[in-house]
Amino acid sequence: MDKPKVFINPKSGSIRITGEVEMVDADGNVLETLENPKFCGCGQSKEKPFCDGSHKGLLKKD
Template sequence: MADAQAFINPKSGSIRITGVVELVDADGKVLETIENPKFCGCGQSKEKPLCDGSHKGILKE
């Protein structure tokens, strides 16, 4: 079984990862370590690469 799982919300495009994730730069330097992050897949977040909930303003019910 994998150490982490990714859940992709087909409506918002957000991507939730379970587990501890290291955000690294192009050289592999760890910039931040976060647990259970939710990444933006809609392109509207002001907190990229993380989802800030802005997708709620563009979703149609």
């Protein structure tokens, strides 16, 4: 299996990880395993820590 890769969109702040990711608590206990999760980096998501597309309202249209 390929290593997970992290893509950070500099415009939206969204953080996409390709591959299987384990979500763990502060003690390292696995809470759930996710495939290709996308996290919010803009602070506007109502589904934090996940991106819900709310960043689209922040992007300027040229």
